Amino acid sequence: MSEDKSIKLIKAVKELNIGMGTIVDFLAGKGFKVEKQPMAKLSNDMYSALLKEFAVDKSIKEEAKQISIGKIRKEDAGFPADKQPEVRRSRGDFENEEILIKNAGQFNAPAAQPKPAPAPAAPAAERPESQNQDALPGVKVVGKIDLNNLHAKPPVTENKPEPQVEKPVAEEVKPVAQLEAAKPAEPEVVKPPVAEAPPAVAPVAEKAPAAPAPTQKPAATPEPQAEAASEDNEVIRAKAERLSGPNIVGRITLPVNEPKRNPVASSSNTNADHKRKRKRKEGGPNPQQGTGTPGTNQGGGQGNNNNNNNRPDFRNNRPGGQGGGVGRPDFRNRNATPSTPKEEPTEKDIQDQIKATLARLSGAGKSGKFAQRAKFRRQKRDDVAANADELAMEQEAQSRVLKVTEFVTANELAIMMDVQVTQIISTCMSLGMFVSINQRLDAETLSIVAEEFGYKVEFVKPQDEEANLDQEDEPEDLIPRAPIVTIMGHVDHGKTSLLDFIRKTNVIGGEAGGITQHIGAYEVTLPGDKGKITFLDTPGHEAFTAMRARGAQVTDIVIIVIAADDSVMPQTREAINHAQAAGAPIIFAFNKIDRPGANADKIREQLSAMNILVEEWGGKYQTQEISAKSGLNIELLLEKILLEAELLELKANPNKRAVGTVIEAALDKGRGIVTTILVQSGRLKVGDPILAGCYSGRVKALTNERGQRVESAGPSTPVQVLGMQGAPTAGDKFNALESEVEAREIANKRMQLQREQGLRTQKHITLDEIGRRLAVGNFKELNLIVKGDVDGSIEALSDSLLKLSTEQIQVNIVSKAVGQISESDVLLASASDAIIIGFQVRPSGGARKLAEQEQIDIRLYSIIYDAINEIKAAMEGMLAPEYEEKIVANVEIRETFKISKVGTIAGCMVLDGKITRNSKIRIVREGVVIYTGELASLKRYKDDVKEVATGYECGLNINNFNNIEVGDIVEAYENVEVKRKL
Numbered sequence: 001m002s003e004d005k006s007i008k009l010i011k012a013v014k015e016l017n018i019g020m021g022t023i024v025d026f027l028a029g030k031g032f033k034v035e036k037q038p039m040a041k042l043s044n045d046m047y048s049a050l051l052k053e054f055a056v057d058k059s060i061k062e063e064a065k066q067i068s069i070g071k072i073r074k075e076d077a078g079f080p081a082d083k084q085p086e087v088r089r090s091r092g093d094f095e096n097e098e099i100l101i102k103n104a105g106q107f108n109a110p111a112a113q114p115k116p117a118p119a120p121a122a123p124a125a126e127r128p129e130s131q132n133q134d135a136l137p138g139v140k141v142v143g144k145i146d147l148n149n150l151h152a153k154p155p156v157t158e159n160k161p162e163p164q165v166e167k168p169v170a171e172e173v174k175p176v177a178q179l180e181a182a183k184p185a186e187p188e189v190v191k192p193p194v195a196e197a198p199p200a201v202a203p204v205a206e207k208a209p210a211a212p213a214p215t216q217k218p219a220a221t222p223e224p225q226a227e228a229a230s231e232d233n234e235v236i237r238a239k240a241e242r243l244s245g246p247n248i249v250g251r252i253t254l255p256v257n258e259p260k261r262n263p264v265a266s267s268s269n270t271n272a273d274h275k276r277k278r279k280r281k282e283g284g285p286n287p288q289q290g291t292g293t294p295g296t297n298q299g300g301g302q303g304n305n306n307n308n309n310n311r312p313d314f315r316n317n318r319p320g321g322q323g324g325g326v327g328r329p330d331f332r333n334r335n336a337t338p339s340t341p342k343e344e345p346t347e348k349d350i351q352d353q354i355k356a357t358l359a360r361l362s363g364a365g366k367s368g369k370f371a372q373r374a375k376f377r378r379q380k381r382d383d384v385a386a387n388a389d390e391l392a393m394e395q396e397a398q399s400r401v402l403k404v405t406e407f408v409t410a411n412e413l414a415i416m417m418d419v420q421v422t423q424i425i426s427t428c429m430s431l432g433m434f435v436s437i438n439q440r441l442d443a444e445t446l447s448i449v450a451e452e453f454g455y456k457v458e459f460v461k462p463q464d465e466e467a468n469l470d471q472e473d474e475p476e477d478l479i480p481r482a483p484i485v486t487i488m489g490h491v492d493h494g495k496t497s498l499l500d501f502i503r504k505t506n507v508i509g510g511e512a513g514g515i516t517q518h519i520g521a522y523e524v525t526l527p528g529d530k531g532k533i534t535f536l537d538t539p540g541h542e543a544f545t546a547m548r549a550r551g552a553q554v555t556d557i558v559i560i561v562i563a564a565d566d567s568v569m570p571q572t573r574e575a576i577n578h579a580q581a582a583g584a585p586i587i588f589a590f591n592k593i594d595r596p597g598a599n600a601d602k603i604r605e606q607l608s609a610m611n612i613l614v615e616e617w618g619g620k621y622q623t624q625e626i627s628a629k630s631g632l633n634i635e636l637l638l639e640k641i642l643l644e645a646e647l648l649e650l651k652a653n654p655n656k657r658a659v660g661t662v663i664e665a666a667l668d669k670g671r672g673i674v675t676t677i678l679v680q681s682g683r684l685k686v687g688d689p690i691l692a693g694c695y696s697g698r699v700k701a702l703t704n705e706r707g708q709r710v711e712s713a714g715p716s717t718p719v720q721v722l723g724m725q726g727a728p729t730a731g732d733k734f735n736a737l738e739s740e741v742e743a744r745e746i747a748n749k750r751m752q753l754q755r756e757q758g759l760r761t762q763k764h765i766t767l768d769e770i771g772r773r774l775a776v777g778n779f780k781e782l783n784l785i786v787k788g789d790v791d792g793s794i795e796a797l798s799d800s801l802l803k804l805s806t807e808q809i810q811v812n813i814v815s816k817a818v819g820q821i822s823e824s825d826v827l828l829a830s831a832s833d834a835i836i837i838g839f840q841v842r843p844s845g846g847a848r849k850l851a852e853q854e855q856i857d858i859r860l861y862s863i864i865y866d867a868i869n870e871i872k873a874a875m876e877g878m879l880a881p882e883y884e885e886k887i888v889a890n891v892e893i894r895e896t897f898k899i900s901k902v903g904t905i906a907g908c909m910v911l912d913g914k915i916t917r918n919s920k921i922r923i924v925r926e927g928v929v930i931y932t933g934e935l936a937s938l939k940r941y942k943d944d945v946k947e948v949a950t951g952y953e954c955g956l957n958i959n960n961f962n963n964i965e966v967g968d969i970v971e972a973y974e975n976v977e978v979k980r981k982l
């Protein structure tokens with residue numbers, strides 16, 4: 001046994017619950033020598049001595065361990081039948097139960113284990129059964145728990161410890177109960193019960209900390225008294241008391257008994273906690289209201305009083321304010337609280353405020369004058385608002401009209417309408433068009449898209465924005481003027497023949513045979529003082545249309561020539577349509593009446609089928625059967641024109657600044673820009689500052705169609721003007737102005753606008769438009785660049801070409817301009833995959849080379865209808881091999897000699913090719929064809945030759961043309977059969 005009792009120092013320390021130093025010192029005092037090291041061994045004697053000395057400490061510790069665990073409660077709560085079995089079932093921890101039984105078993109015998117410990121003190125119980133034979137059998141059971149270490153002998157101080165133990169145990173109940181929630185200090189015994197606790201008991205134990213002290217105290221207080229009795233009884237009683245404490249806690253559900261007490265832990269504990277919390281929260285403001293708010297002094301005071309009672313706590317939550325009897329001010333004051341916490345309002349203030357508040361709430365304050373004035377003010381405000389609304393609506397309606405020039409980009413349109421450009425694009429997509437942000441939209445698309453967004457579109461020209469430059473006419477100033485007549489009709493029906501005959505017969509003698517300038521308009525004086533007629537010599541109705549499109553309504557009367565041996569042709573119909581659209585009176589001239597197959601009635605019939613009734617058939621349209629070739633009835637035709645003019649009462653004021661229309665404009669090397677204008681009103685004089693389109697200038701000289709100088713030109717007079725700074729476009733309005741400065745300013749402004757517009761238009765139509773359409777696929781485009789000698793021709797040709805558009809192929813005019821075909825034209829054609837159409841113009845040397853490089857097709861024509869027919873054929877896929885002009889030589893004029901009776905002879909150099917005596921030739925000056933004809937002679941030195949090759953000099957003169965100059969190119973050409981490229 002003694003050997004058994006040898007133990008390590010550290011174990012003894014733990015067991016006896018004393019310090020290592022104490023043990024060593026104690027043993028040293030007893031004559032034992034021990035090292036002060038935890039692992040030092042203690043002999044049997046040493047240990048016995050220690051036990052003897054420190055048994056009390058040990059027992060105290062053991063007691064504490066056992067009792068502390070919530071088991072006690074569980075156990076003693078054991079008499080409530082439901083909880084116990086749960087606990088047991090959950091753990092089945094019978095060992096622990098036994099420990100508890102040890103404590104409780106004394107009074108609870110039946111629940112105790114088979115070996116009832118009569119009255120063993122807790123420490124005794126803990127002693128191992130093996131060691132202590134004196135110990136009661138119950139001790140053995142207990143001993144099972146502390147398997148680890150205990151070999152202490154129990155019997156030694158049974159008397160002593162017991163009474164001591166009682167106390168500590170009883171006392172410990174409190175701390176342990178408190179500690180449970182915090183942290184159980186004793187690992188071995190304590191843990192299991194704690195673990196067991198949760199299902200039913202633990203909550204109780206856990207909640208205890210919230211109000212533990214009061215809870216335990218009352219329960220604990222009786223204990224000492226109980227303990228005071230006898231040892232056994234004390235133990236039993238003490239435990240019973242202790243257990244009853246928790247029982248009482250269970251009863252706390254009965255607050256009635258202890259109204260003033262804060263409830264002790266019980267099942268209702270939780271609620272109590274919540275309530276308390278809530279009380280604090282909600283009860284908090286009440287005192288504030290009571291004390292801090294001025295209006296609730298009374299109520300608040302009562303509220304406070306209420307607060308002093310515990311019970312009204314709940315009431316205070318809700319009716320606390322009302323408790324004061326003044327409910328409403330409560331709210332008011334709550335608002336006022338933060339701003340005036342320190343104010344001490346007088347009773348009057350309060351009453352006033354209450355009144356005001358009540359008045360505001362009930363709305364009773366709005367009566368009498370005050371209300372009327374307010375009403376009046378409101379009405380006034382409404383009226384103003386209504387007016388403002390109307391104004392706004394008007395303004396909005398106005399702002400809903402977009403004034404745009406054509407070809408505004410999608411982005412610009414979006415900005416104007418203040419919408420996202422993506423909306424514009426999606427709208428276009430819904431219309432089946434795929435547009436990019438910077439793509440320009442045509443007029444139709446613009447209108448549709450704008451309409452989608454609730455806007456209207458108004459198209460304007462830059463000129464429209466300017467002030468009217470025209471002077472007002474007084475009725476008395478107006479005098480009759482000559483009619484301006486346009487001759488239209490189908491190809492080869494005799495328009496030129498008619499005009500030529502009229503002109504020939506009316507040309508003043510002596511000047512016949514002179515070179516008639518092609519100025520686009522002719523004034524003829526009818527014999528016998530019958531008056532004058534001005535004929536517009538434009539290439540058919542295209543020019544007429546082009547001018548009309550530019551806003552120039554020049555023509556007064558339209559003569560439509562129809563060959564009587566033919567029939568009403570498509571172009572005849574078009575001409576009629578155009579004339580009718582322009583509102584111009586029509587006179588039909590049935591030509592070629594001299595021909596055998598001529599049948600004027602057939603034509604009349606066809607016309608009537610078109611709802612056009614001639615005079616002879618009871619209609620309003622004058623007709624005249626003529627023969628342009630022989631001149632038959634031409635005079636009658638002219639008389640009918642005059643008659644028609646009389647009906648029109650054509651008048652104009654010749655005594656004001658001239659107003660007119662540009663018919664043609666071209667660059668003349670010697671004279672500069674030569675502009676043919678038709679004066680429509682006023683009188684144009686030499687020296688007048690002038691403005692036409694984007695150009696200004698001063699009239700240097702005026703010439704008529706025969707090249708004669710004139711000093712002035714009145715209404716209905718065509719005249720050539722020298723002095724313009726640039727070439728305006730056919731159809732441009734022409735004005736004579738007060739000062740040249742003013743003219744220049746306006747011209748510059750127009751130029752700027754046009755350049756901007758032109759650049760933008762060109763850029764987008766060529767690049768974007770083509771790119772898009774190619775991407776869309778199955779939509780073929782034919783892009784054309786039109787260059788011509790005079791503006792009128794270009795307009796006519798362009799319009800005709802545009803009309804060739806079909807559903808399958810769209811014709812686009814990428815660019816059109818007067819002048820030589822330049823390198824930039826070729827580059828543009830290259831970029832836009834276009835074909836260049838040259839009408840009476842030629843490419844420059846550089847352009848020709850570049851065109852070859854870039855494989856650009858340049859088509860040159862001298863007859864408009866050739867160009868139209870050829871392109872039309874190409875589009876119809878009917879391009880058959882045909883004869884085409886081929887340039888065989890270019891000869892430069894280096895010197896000129898005037899020889900009387902012969903004319904002008906040129907000394908030349910053949911630049912390329914081979915010129916032959918029979919070659920057809922053109923004279924090209926500055927890239928522009930000025931004459932087409934044939935050679936009169938071709939010589940080398942003094943000998944006539946058949947041909948001259950490249951690099952040789954030669955002399956030549958031209959049949960019927962002497963106006964040759966050094967630098968002119970004589971272009972020799974012949975018709976060869978070629979395959980068309982289109």
Ligand SMILES: Nc1nc2c(ncn2[C@@H]2O[C@H](COP(=O)(O)OP(=O)(O)OP(=O)(O)O)[C@@H](O)[C@H]2O)c(=O)[nH]1
Nearest residue numbers: 490491492493494495496497591592593627628629
């Ligand atoms: N027999 C006869 N032939 C005429 C008459 N008028 C014109 N011609 C002939 O018809 C042909 C065409 O005449 P143009 O005056 O060139 O016809 P156009 O309408 O001016 O032709 P384009 O300029 O190509 O539109 C010419 O060969 C004329 O000689 C006429 O009254 N009688």
